[in-house]
Amino acid sequence: MAFNLTRRKFLQTASLAAASVPLSKVVSASTGVTKAPLDTKGTAGDKTVVGGICEMCFWRCQLVGKVRDGRLIKLEGNPKSIDNGTAICARGNAGVQLLYDVDRLKYPMKNVGKRGAPKWKKISWKEALDECGAKLKSTVDEYGPQGICVFPHGASAKYPMHYFERAVGTHNVSEASFFQCRGIRDTAYLATTGKPPGEKIDMANTKVMFFIGDHLGENIHVSHIKQYIQGLQNGAKLIVADPRFSAAAAKANIWVQIKPGTDTAYMLAIMNYLVKNNKYDKAFIEDHTEGFEEFAEAIKEWTLEKAAKVCDIPAEQIKEVAEMLAANAPHVAIHPGRHVSWYGNDFQRQRALACLTGILGAYYVKGGWVPAKGPKVGGVSWAKGEADHTYDLNINHHDGTKYYTNKPPGTPTELIRDCAISGKPYPIKSCVVWGQNPLQTIPGQQKMKDLFKAMDFVMCVDVMPTDVTAWADILLPESSYLERYDFIKKGTQWDLSKEHQQYIAARMPLVEPMFERKDQIYITNEIAKRMGNESKIPVQTIEELVDKSLATANLSIEKLRAEDGIHIQPGKDPYGIPEDFTVVLYNEDLVDDGHPGAPTYKAVPDNPKGFARLLYGRAPVHTFNRSQNNVWLHNAMPDNPVWINNEVAAKLGLIDGDTVGFVNSEGVKSATTTTVKVTAGIRKDCVYMYHGYGSANPALSIGHGAGVDDQSLITKLAVDPETGCNGMRNNFVKLIKDGKVLDIPA
Ligand SMILES: Nc1nc2c(c(=O)[nH]1)N[C@H]1C(S)=C(S)[C@@H](COP(=O)(O)OP(=O)(O)OC[C@H]3O[C@@H](n4cnc5c(=O)[nH]c(N)nc54)[C@H](O)[C@@H]3O)O[C@H]1N2
Ligand SMILES: Nc1nc2c(c(=O)[nH]1)N[C@H]1C(S)=C(S)[C@@H](COP(=O)(O)OP(=O)(O)OC[C@H]3O[C@@H](n4cnc5c(=O)[nH]c(N)nc54)[C@H](O)[C@@H]3O)O[C@H]1N2
Ligand code: SF4
Ligand SMILES: [Mo]
Numbered sequence: 001m002a003f004n005l006t007r008r009k010f011l012q013t014a015s016l017a018a019a020s021v022p023l024s025k026v027v028s029a030s031t032g033v034t035k036a037p038l039d040t041k042g043t044a045g046d047k048t049v050v051g052g053i054c055e056m057c058f059w060r061c062q063l064v065g066k067v068r069d070g071r072l073i074k075l076e077g078n079p080k081s082i083d084n085g086t087a088i089c090a091r092g093n094a095g096v097q098l099l100y101d102v103d104r105l106k107y108p109m110k111n112v113g114k115r116g117a118p119k120w121k122k123i124s125w126k127e128a129l130d131e132c133g134a135k136l137k138s139t140v141d142e143y144g145p146q147g148i149c150v151f152p153h154g155a156s157a158k159y160p161m162h163y164f165e166r167a168v169g170t171h172n173v174s175e176a177s178f179f180q181c182r183g184i185r186d187t188a189y190l191a192t193t194g195k196p197p198g199e200k201i202d203m204a205n206t207k208v209m210f211f212i213g214d215h216l217g218e219n220i221h222v223s224h225i226k227q228y229i230q231g232l233q234n235g236a237k238l239i240v241a242d243p244r245f246s247a248a249a250a251k252a253n254i255w256v257q258i259k260p261g262t263d264t265a266y267m268l269a270i271m272n273y274l275v276k277n278n279k280y281d282k283a284f285i286e287d288h289t290e291g292f293e294e295f296a297e298a299i300k301e302w303t304l305e306k307a308a309k310v311c312d313i314p315a316e317q318i319k320e321v322a323e324m325l326a327a328n329a330p331h332v333a334i335h336p337g338r339h340v341s342w343y344g345n346d347f348q349r350q351r352a353l354a355c356l357t358g359i360l361g362a363y364y365v366k367g368g369w370v371p372a373k374g375p376k377v378g379g380v381s382w383a384k385g386e387a388d389h390t391y392d393l394n395i396n397h398h399d400g401t402k403y404y405t406n407k408p409p410g411t412p413t414e415l416i417r418d419c420a421i422s423g424k425p426y427p428i429k430s431c432v433v434w435g436q437n438p439l440q441t442i443p444g445q446q447k448m449k450d451l452f453k454a455m456d457f458v459m460c461v462d463v464m465p466t467d468v469t470a471w472a473d474i475l476l477p478e479s480s481y482l483e484r485y486d487f488i489k490k491g492t493q494w495d496l497s498k499e500h501q502q503y504i505a506a507r508m509p510l511v512e513p514m515f516e517r518k519d520q521i522y523i524t525n526e527i528a529k530r531m532g533n534e535s536k537i538p539v540q541t542i543e544e545l546v547d548k549s550l551a552t553a554n555l556s557i558e559k560l561r562a563e564d565g566i567h568i569q570p571g572k573d574p575y576g577i578p579e580d581f582t583v584v585l586y587n588e589d590l591v592d593d594g595h596p597g598a599p600t601y602k603a604v605p606d607n608p609k610g611f612a613r614l615l616y617g618r619a620p621v622h623t624f625n626r627s628q629n630n631v632w633l634h635n636a637m638p639d640n641p642v643w644i645n646n647e648v649a650a651k652l653g654l655i656d657g658d659t660v661g662f663v664n665s666e667g668v669k670s671a672t673t674t675t676v677k678v679t680a681g682i683r684k685d686c687v688y689m690y691h692g693y694g695s696a697n698p699a700l701s702i703g704h705g706a707g708v709d710d711q712s713l714i715t716k717l718a719v720d721p722e723t724g725c726n727g728m729r730n731n732f733v734k735l736i737k738d739g740k741v742l743d744i745p746a
Helices: 007-019 095-099 125-143 155-168 176-193 222-233 263-276 282-288 292-298 304-311 315-328 346-359 413-422 445-453 520-530 542-551 557-562 588-592 631-636 646-652
Strands: 047-053 062-068 071-077 109-111 120-122 148-152 208-212 237-241 254-256 332-334 430-434 457-462 474-477 488-492 501-506 566-570 612-617 642-645 659-664 674-679 686-690 732-737 740-742
Touching (some): 047 557, 071 095, 109 125, 125 148, 125 430, 125 457, 125 474, 125 520, 155 430, 176 346, 208 263, 208 315, 237 315, 254 315, 263 304, 263 315, 263 346, 282 346, 304 315, 488 542, 501 542, 501 557, 542 557, 557 566, 642 646
Parallel strands (some): 208 332, 237 254, 430 457, 457 474, 612 686, 642 674
Antiparallel strands (some): 047 062, 109 120, 109 474, 488 501, 501 566, 612 732, 659 674, 659 732
């Protein structure tokens, strides 16, 4: 929602939106898409506002809002959606509670206390923007643009991120989606197939799904889950490798209870078995791969027996999995993963996944990896300048080589933090945090606090008072995803075997922003003006940005509203491999850069005596930390019980529901406690908890202190040598009960 949209104008557009979805239009003549009636029980008679796009997580399902007396009372999937359809998940539903959360940021605030122990004073937007502009400008004047570091995430962070990268000119930007999430996957596939893989596997039409550490069902992305369920309903087999009996493992034909950190060894053995036994796709190898012989030679040591020992699973089971894959190839869906920053050896694991898909010939075929083409929509943002690598921390200045040859876009987090804390090779003095909570997102909490302490200025743009916002000097309240325009969401229909369709949607506000919240264009532009960058401003309002972007696809906000918030057009047949598609099994470029040419297993540190490895993952009804204060979601899962193996628990005298805290192998204790979940569904050498709990900010009246913050225990840093991304699962804990530290039996 733009700053200059008056209430009257807003109400006009809102009622226009409502008027655009009468029930008589439930079938779109242009597309033939059948829609369910919009009015569901309990909301009949309420206004339906179209154009919502969820951002309770980053999958961005398309929504409609039910509005009564100007108040949003319910969110539903947009019936026109060919992606999520009418379905949204628990978190999506609970967006209503985020919107009206009484703890939400309402006004610009200045910290008149200390960083980390703030005292907030309400100030005007003018004062806040003047201070941000002046402080950031003085950093640039004194230290250069590289003196600013940026920690962005989410749809609204793109425009400000581009401002700081392109108009101001700093390289020191570290996005959570790259350096703590999927960056490794994208660059590993890039080095193997020339393309980042997305999660584009055709699960609905496959014969076998193979998940290695993807816990679909707890990790929820609606249209992805639809594909997965459809696949199961169609009789697909499921193989799940996970040290824990995850929701997916519970549905699996084969559960591989793999030793943490050893997946690469496991896949090398599968591939070696397929090669040795002539069970690979010879035509695909001939036509679409490079380096097969070198690859086969490099992995030949990986016998079933060797991997069985390393991965602590039966050799017979590895063979069974390999046979199941071979028997159903090429219709096998090998999930490329999403959160893959695990152990610091992850680029190799991701390369192995991409190679295994190639060995089975499972690219561009029904049930395999199928990159269905989405519609073309141009972006609008700050103009890119000439690339100048003078202050690029990833370039070693002595000889011009890169530290991390396969890093995703931006600068690896640890390079930024080390530079900011040490002042070497140059000072970093201002920090901008926008839609990221680096204290709970990036391992090494103390290091993050040290970075903030080393700054002259810290500014934060958020919607809630989370752990990171307590470290800001100036804290700015953004309008939430339900109150603003932004993101263009585009894609293709979830079931690829149906007549193929593409869609384009743009986020539109479902209600007017409350209090003094502003959108990202207003905030960024006002700061840009104060930093002397007014002439570079690409758009004046968020509506202008969205409209210009839509215009590249012959659309506009108005047209999109008239189409119930989603434009649908015919797509292209997604199957059929392009002639020049190549899987580089043995990559000479990687060798030139000092890395192995074929995927290679690197062992991770073993458990110190008396400690269990700490594993973490998604809570089905929460998104990281961001939803912790949401009353509906909190009530559904108020803490994050620690999973502990039943035999271990028996030896320690622990039973379900016991209250425990933690101490890690570096002596760091958890600030809070949680409960125990005793289960045979986890290996004895690890414990597991849902990520995102244990908020430290008392301004969160519901989320504060609920459960344990896994990140607070992840103090030992591992960095993936090819990408510079953070590994997070090489940390070990003991449990503390009634003040007594319990040694985990070997
Ligand atoms: N230990 C551990 N660390 C992890 C992970 C893990 O599983 N375990 N997962 C990793 C992964 S996969 C990811 S993607 C990252 C996620 O990392 P983050 O994106 O940092 O996680 P969130 O908890 O969603 O925090 C985002 C911040 O954005 C704020 N926010 C929400 N909506 C808006 C908005 O509209 N505008 C603005 N300005 N702010 C908003 C929230 O209040 C919160 O402060 O974490 C990574 N780090
Ligand atoms: N409900 C919900 N859904 C979400 C999100 C959310 O916050 N909430 N976030 C979204 C985002 S941004 C992302 S990136 C995805 C992440 O979703 P995933 O990629 O599925 O998440 P991870 O947290 O990596 O996966 C955790 C699983 O890996 C297992 N694991 C741990 N170590 C190993 C190992 O060495 N080998 C193997 N094979 N498995 C191992 C854990 O036991 C756990 O089951 O989820 C998305 N969906
Ligand atoms: S999966 Fe759930 S939280 Fe994520 S965008 Fe869709 S409805 Fe929202
Ligand atoms: Mo992620």
